[in-house]
Amino acid sequence: MTVFENKVCLITGAASGIGRAMAVAFARAGARVVVCDVDEEGARRTAAAIGDAALAVRADIGDEAAVAALVETAIDACGRIDVLCNNAGIMDTMALPADLTPAEWDRVLRVNLTGTFLMTHAVLPHLLRQGGGAIVNTASEAGIRGGAAGAAYTASKHGVVGLTKSVAWAYAKDGIRCNAILPGPTMTGIATGATFDPAGAARLGPVLALGERLAQPEQMADAALFLASDAASFVNGAIVPVDGGWSAA
Numbered sequence: 001m002t003v004f005e006n007k008v009c010l011i012t013g014a015a016s017g018i019g020r021a022m023a024v025a026f027a028r029a030g031a032r033v034v035v036c037d038v039d040e041e042g043a044r045r046t047a048a049a050i051g052d053a054a055l056a057v058r059a060d061i062g063d064e065a066a067v068a069a070l071v072e073t074a075i076d077a078c079g080r081i082d083v084l085c086n087n088a089g090i091m092d093t094m095a096l097p098a099d100l101t102p103a104e105w106d107r108v109l110r111v112n113l114t115g116t117f118l119m120t121h122a123v124l125p126h127l128l129r130q131g132g133g134a135i136v137n138t139a140s141e142a143g144i145r146g147g148a149a150g151a152a153y154t155a156s157k158h159g160v161v162g163l164t165k166s167v168a169w170a171y172a173k174d175g176i177r178c179n180a181i182l183p184g185p186t187m188t189g190i191a192t193g194a195t196f197d198p199a200g201a202a203r204l205g206p207v208l209a210l211g212e213r214l215a216q217p218e219q220m221a222d223a224a225l226f227l228a229s230d231a232a233s234f235v236n237g238a239i240v241p242v243d244g245g246w247s248a249a
Contacts, residue, residue: 002030003030003225003229003230003231004026004029004030004083004228004229005030005031006030007030007031007032007082008031008032008033008034008078008080008081008082008083009023009026009034009081009083009084009085009228010033010034010070010071010081010084010085010119010123011023011033011034011036011085012036012037012059012085012086012087012119013036013087013089013138014035014036014043014046015035015037015042015043015045015046016037016039016042016046016188017186017187017188018087018183018186018188018217018220018221019037019046019087019088020046021216021218021220022085022087022220022221022224022225023035023046023047023054024046024049024221025221025225026083026085026225027051027053027054029225029229031053031082031083032053032054032078033047033050033053033055034054034057034070034078034081035050035054035055035056035057036056036057036058036070037056037059038058039058040056043057043058044056055073055077055078057070057073057074061088061111061115062115062118063118064118067118067119068122070122071119071122071123071126075126080126080130081123081126082133083133083134083135083136083228084119084120084123084127084133084134084135085135086115086119086120086135086137086138086160087138087224088111088115089112089140090107090108090111091108092104092149092150092151092152092153093197094149094150094153094196094200094201095151095152095200096150096151096197097151099197099199099200100150100151100152104152105151105152105155107152108152108153108156109152111156112153112157112159112160113155113156113159113160113163116137116160117163120135120163120167123135124167124171124176127174127176128174131175132174132176133176134176134177134179135167135176135177135178135179136178136228137160137164137178137179137180137181138160138220138224139157139160139164139181139239140153140157140182140183141182141183141184141241141243141246142157143157143158143160143161143180143182144158144161144241147203150197150200161239164180164237164239165237165239169237172236172237177227177235177236178236178237179227179235179237179238179240180238180240181220181223181224181227181240181241181242182239182240182242182243183220183242183243184215184243184244184246184247185213185214185215186214186215187214187215187216188217213246215242215244223240
């Protein structure tokens with residue numbers, strides 16, 4: 001495919017999992033891809049797998065200065081940004097509200113929600129000057145449910161859903177579309193090494209069991225590719241479950 005030929009796509013959290021699959025998919029569709037992750041070596045591996053069409057940049061998206069430097073690097077290297085995929089995110093410990101520490105709340109919200117805002121805030125001026133572009137946010141089933149994750153992750157992903165709709169509404173007349181995918185359980189490393197709160201995990205178990213089918217990261221990437229493409233030119237503010245029917249239960 002050459003759907004994204006001569007276009008530039010910036011993807012966060014692209015060292016592994018869904019972000020890596022997105023980077024590969026957009027590159028195969030003709031895009032120049034800026035591979036961003038706090039894991040510098042992982043970002044470089046993704047870029048190396050793609051080849052000359054990829055640029056790896058380390059950035060902590062929860063840091064405003066780092067985000068500004070990332071976007072400046074992308075513009076300097078590629079001249080423009082046409083698609084932003086806000087994919088980077090971290091898990092919580094599945095702690096219920098009474099057991100959630102303020103430190104965990106701050107850690108999860110800083111990356112999942114504030115990071116998504118900072119990236120969007122930094123890229124929007126460039127999209128406005130170009131006369132349009134597409135933003136695809138990776139939310140979660142926890143963005144529309146109360147029992148699919150702990151309190152911090154759930155709040156952060158509900159926030160991503162709200163931010164998606166706000167950006168879509170605010171900039172529709174400027175040719176900017178903003179949509180979100182809601183991945184169900186997916187084969188990624190987001191929970192690798194995590195320690196889960198026993199009480200929270202037990203309480204959330206029945207809901208999590210409904211999403212027992214695991215998706216491949218490429219299935220999420222395909223949805224993002226569609227939402228960013230001209231095939232979805234009249235799709236704006238959509239919150240799209242990509243969960244094998246979990247949200248229909």
